[in-house]
Amino acid sequence: MSTNVAAEASHPAPGDKPVHYLNWAYGVRSWLLTTDHKRIGILYLISITFFFFIGGIYATLIRLELLTPQADLVQPDTYNRLFTMHGIMMIFFFLIPSIPAVLGNFCIPLMIGAKDVAFPKLNLASWYMFMIGSTMAMFSLITGGVDTGWTFYTPFSTTYSNTYVAPVAIGIFVNGFSSIFTGVNFMATIHRMRAPGMTWFKLPLFVWSHYATSLIMVLGTPVLAITLVLVALERLFHFGFFDPAYGGDPVLFQHLFWFYSHPAVYIMILPGMGVVSEIIAAFSRKPVFGYRFVAFASLGIAAIGFLVWGHHLFLSSQGVYAGMIFSAISMMVAVPSAVKVFNWMATLFRGSIEYSTPMFYALGFIGLFVIGGLTGVMLATLGIDIHVHDTYFVVAHFHYIMVGSAVMGYLGGLHYWWPKITGRLYSGFWSHLSALLIFLGFNLTFFPQFLLGYLGMPRRYHVYPEEFQVLHVLSTAGASVLAVGYVIPLVYFLWSLKWGRVAGDNPWQAAGLEWHTSSPPPVHNFTTPPVLAPDAEPYHYDEELLTGTPSPELA
Amino acid sequence: MSETSSVTVHAPGLAHHFDSYEQQKETSLLGMWLFLVQEVMFFGGLFVTYVYYRSLYPHAFNVGARELDVLWGTVNTGVLLLSSFTMVVAVMGAKHGSRGGLLAGLWGTIGFGLLFLGIKYVEYSSKWEHQLVPGLNFDWHGEAARGIEIFFSLYFGMTGMHALHMVVGIAIMFFMLRPAARGKWTPENHNFVEGFGLYWHFVDIVWIFLFPFLYLIGLASE
Numbered sequence: 191m192s193t194n195v196a197a198e199a200s201h202p203a204p205g206d207k208p209v210h211y212l213n214w215a216y217g218v219r220s221w222l223l224t225t226d227h228k229r230i231g232i233l234y235l236i237s238i239t240f241f242f243f244i245g246g247i248y249a250t251l252i253r254l255e256l257l258t259p260q261a262d263l264v265q266p267d268t269y270n271r272l273f274t275m276h277g278i279m280m281i282f283f284f285l286i287p288s289i290p291a292v293l294g295n296f297c298i299p300l301m302i303g304a305k306d307v308a309f310p311k312l313n314l315a316s317w318y319m320f321m322i323g324s325t326m327a328m329f330s331l332i333t334g335g336v337d338t339g340w341t342f343y344t345p346f347s348t349t350y351s352n353t354y355v356a357p358v359a360i361g362i363f364v365n366g367f368s369s370i371f372t373g374v375n376f377m378a379t380i381h382r383m384r385a386p387g388m389t390w391f392k393l394p395l396f397v398w399s400h401y402a403t404s405l406i407m408v409l410g411t412p413v414l415a416i417t418l419v420l421v422a423l424e425r426l427f428h429f430g431f432f433d434p435a436y437g438g439d440p441v442l443f444q445h446l447f448w449f450y451s452h453p454a455v456y457i458m459i460l461p462g463m464g465v466v467s468e469i470i471a472a473f474s475r476k477p478v479f480g481y482r483f484v485a486f487a488s489l490g491i492a493a494i495g496f497l498v499w500g501h502h503l504f505l506s507s508q509g510v511y512a513g514m515i516f517s518a519i520s521m522m523v524a525v526p527s528a529v530k531v532f533n534w535m536a537t538l539f540r541g542s543i544e545y546s547t548p549m550f551y552a553l554g555f556i557g558l559f560v561i562g563g564l565t566g567v568m569l570a571t572l573g574i575d576i577h578v579h580d581t582y583f584v585v586a587h588f589h590y591i592m593v594g595s596a597v598m599g600y601l602g603g604l605h606y607w608w609p610k611i612t613g614r615l616y617s618g619f620w621s622h623l624s625a626l627l628i629f630l631g632f633n634l635t636f637f638p639q640f641l642l643g644y645l646g647m648p649r650r651y652h653v654y655p656e657e658f659q660v661l662h663v664l665s666t667a668g669a670s671v672l673a674v675g676y677v678i679p680l681v682y683f684l685w686s687l688k689w690g691r692v693a694g695d696n697p698w699q700a701a702g703l704e705w706h707t708s709s710p711p712p713v714h715n716f717t718t719p720p721v722l723a724p725d726a727e728p729y730h731y732d733e734e735l736l737t738g739t740p741s742p743e744l745a
Numbered sequence: 746m747s748e749t750s751s752v753t754v755h756a757p758g759l760a761h762h763f764d765s766y767e768q769q770k771e772t773s774l775l776g777m778w779l780f781l782v783q784e785v786m787f788f789g790g791l792f793v794t795y796v797y798y799r800s801l802y803p804h805a806f807n808v809g810a811r812e813l814d815v816l817w818g819t820v821n822t823g824v825l826l827l828s829s830f831t832m833v834v835a836v837m838g839a840k841h842g843s844r845g846g847l848l849a850g851l852w853g854t855i856g857f858g859l860l861f862l863g864i865k866y867v868e869y870s871s872k873w874e875h876q877l878v879p880g881l882n883f884d885w886h887g888e889a890a891r892g893i894e895i896f897f898s899l900y901f902g903m904t905g906m907h908a909l910h911m912v913v914g915i916a917i918m919f920f921m922l923r924p925a926a927r928g929k930w931t932p933e934n935h936n937f938v939e940g941f942g943l944y945w946h947f948v949d950i951v952w953i954f955l956f957p958f959l960y961l962i963g964l965a966s967e
Contacts, residue, residue: 304762305761305762306761306762307762308762308772308775308776309772309776310760310762312776370780370783373779373783374776374779374780374783375776377775377779378772378775378776378779381772381775382768382771382772382775383762383772408779408782408783408786409782409783409786410786411783412783412784412786412787412789412790413786413787413789413790415787415790416787416788416790416791416906417790419902419906420790420794420902423898423902424898427879427880427881428879428880428881429879429880429898429901429902430879430880430891430894430895430898431794431895431898431899431902436879436891436894436895436898437802437891437892437894437895438798438895439797439798439801442794442797446790446793446794714761714762
């Protein structure tokens with residue numbers, strides 16, 4: 191790609207302050223009413239960081255309570271609220287918007303050579319929907335939290351829970367539209383806004399993975415939305431939908447809920463896979479091996495992902511044949527996932543590997559994703575699932591996917607594009623250290639939970655037999671390391687804004703179009719609209735870049 | 746995308762991030778279709794719920810359906826189809842630069858839309874009088890009472906969601922009247938009108954499914 195790009199970033203004379211998207215206007219209005227995809231990405235970045243730390247506080251309290259076998263820190267009721275609010279905050283208000291709404295928003299138009307997303311106002315509306323939805327969730331948090339679990343299983347959520355379920359349900363409903371708007375916007379953008387010459391098979395894999403993610407957002411989220419409407423109607427007006435007292439069937443709720451909420455896992459992981467593809471290519475100085483397979487694997491995961499929700503209902507009166515079919519289809523998700531992992535391996539093979547911080551995260555992602563994915567195959571197996579159903583084995587499995595993979599992908603992407611977003615480089619030492627702490631802390635937190643679950647420790651309990659204490663203490667110790675690892679980037683990222691070294695247009699000598707504009711990019715992204723030559727290829731590094739100097743971050 | 750892109754940037758009605766009217770139009774309509782896909786899934790969740798409970802309580806659903814007023818339902822179907830016709834008039838008006846046609850079409854659609862909601866109100870209040878509103882005043886004695894309560898929960902849930910879409914649509918049309926009168930939409934750029942037309946027809950089609958599912962399906966059986 192790089193050699194054939196007509197666009198060249200403007201290089202103002204030294205001392206001449208270049209105008210870019212951050213400094214062309216100041217003031218609250220210029221941010222809150224912006225339709226610039228880059229600024230909206232920053233708005234999302236600030237908001238979801240807030241919710242990440244709120245969710246983190248809940249996680250801390252959970253781990254502290256589990257330090258001892260007795261209930262000493264919190265009451266049973268409070269504990270139920272802790273794990274519910276941890277799940278709701280982390281899933282709906284951090285993980286689902288994380289990579290798409292922050293990095294996707296920022297990078298996709300740059301990567302495809304567009305001036306903005308297809309619908310800039312809708313993009314801003316999506317952020318406002320997010321803020322309204324999250325405010326409603328915060329209302330419930332302030333009034334004591336919800337105790338239904340993030341899954342809102344009926345009839346407990348519609349009839350028996352004594353907490354403010356309806357505001358949270360409606361908040362997630364509203365937040366769902368933020369997700370739908372983002373999905374519609376990305377799909378229209380990728381279809382219609384590509385620069386001349388940027389054909390489908392020249393798109394970076396990050397864009398492909400966001401296309402697949404958007405498909406899930408557009409097709410899945412509305413089903414959750416209507417389900418939550420029904421829950422709210424049953425709770426507020428006692429309409430009969432799911433409560434057996436009214437003749438309803440609670441299992442129908444579970445089907446509708448998981449029809450969205452299982453594919454939602456792929457909303458969280460697919461963008462992370464896209465980030466990893468970009469990082470691996472950039473720091474192996476090679477095009478991604480088997481580009482088309484990786485691109486189609488994203489679509490494959492999205493498509494198969496819609497047919498596996500029944501594996502959450504193996505023990506919910508689902509027929510045994512349905513269980514077998516759902517089990518088999520669930521295992522099939524491992525195929526496109528493995529295609530990606532093997533292709534990343536092949537990309538690394540004989541690459542000119544540079545251990546930059548984003549690369550730390552990408553390599554960590556691959557390792558943790560393999561563990562999370564393979565335990566997923568175990569859980570898709572009917573016999574094993576019945577044994578470890580609702581135990582810490584399941585908790586450990588999905589944290590390997592949603593934290594070990596998705597959050598690592600998010601942080602990796604943030605480190606990779608931070609110089610582009612802010613124009614500054616962060617500290618090499620501290621970023622390496624925190625990446626290492628996060629990797630070690632994560633494994634120390636969650637690997638013992640596999641053992642706990644296999645030995646029979648059920649999830650959502652705050653008391654346990656004494657023989658489990660050693661593993662729980664290990665897990666809490668790991669969580670402390672993890673917490674330190676998450677706080678350090680907050681410090682050095684903020685530090686870099688003022689004191690970080692100026693990054694330059696392409697500090698990593700990476701290939702994508704986003705590196706061919708200035709850092710931070712100008713308001714309309716490119717001073718000259720980019721045009722790709724017919725023989726341009728994705729991730730094609732020319733000789734000049736291959737022999738480039740090591741990244742300045744290591745200095 | 747045209748090669749002579751940057752020249753047309755300041756063309757009237759062309760947003761800064763598009764190169765041509767054609768690109769803007771295709772993008773805008775694609776976005777609307779994607780939004781409608783989302784709507785299909787949204788109502789799809791309701792229809793799945795309906796089909797499931799119908800298979801669970803077939804008799805009760807037939808009894809419940811016979812409580813609905815087929816005459817008003819049929820009249821309303823006609824009203825909604827007429828509103829779709831006036832919507833087409835509005836879109837054609839915008840397409841051919843006829844400001845009068847656009848305004849007449851919008852007013853007609855608003856009128857038929859409000860008429861539909863009025864008739865819906867009459868129907869809802871008669872359900873209230875017959876004590877058929879679940880949760881609030883449902884009172885039915887008989888063997889199929891539970892299934893009938895579910896039927897009416899679905900009746901209000903489905904027609905309510907549909908009516909909500911109509912209310913939103915009518916509100917948007919009221920906001921369209923002023924720019925329409927001022928000639929904001931030209932034959933080159935009337936994507937908003939066309940996209941809104943797609944939305945309105947979609948809401949119409951949802952009713953085309955609701956009407957037989959709720960009103961007609963119980964008539965033939967005993």
